[in-house]
Amino acid sequence: MKLTTYRYAGPPSCASLRVGKTGERLEVLLHPGQPVSMPADHEYTRVLLALKHLQPFHANPLPAGSSAKAIQAPSISALKE
Numbered sequence: 001m002k003l004t005t006y007r008y009a010g011p012p013s014c015a016s017l018r019v020g021k022t023g024e025r026l027e028v029l030l031h032p033g034q035p036v037s038m039p040a041d042h043e044y045t046r047v048l049l050a051l052k053h054l055q056p057f058h059a060n061p062l063p064a065g066s067s068a069k070a071i072q073a074p075s076i077s078a079l080k081e
Contacts, residue, residue: 001024001026002039002040003038003039004038004039004040004045005037006035006036006038006048006049006055006056006057007054007056007057008030008031008032008034008035008054009032009052009053009054009055010030010032010048010051011032012030012031014027014028014029014030015028015030016028017038017042017044019042026039030053035057036054038054
């Protein structure tokens with residue numbers, strides 16, 4: 001079972017999903033604004049995506065208006081001046 005991480009944007013909730021060929025349980029706690037890992041091909045995941053309660057999760061989102069350029073720290077000699 002491959003899990004995909006999303007950011008949850010719905011009301012607080014929880015779900016018990018049957019996954020895999022054996023139907024093992026996956027307990028999912030859903031908290032607004034928090035990341036959650038769910039199987040992308042599960043029916044419940046697709047429903048939450050359709051309701052716009054899930055968005056792809058990016059671990060380090062860039063602030064609005066910034067680019068992907070690396071931020072360069074000042075050199076030690078520049079700090080001494």
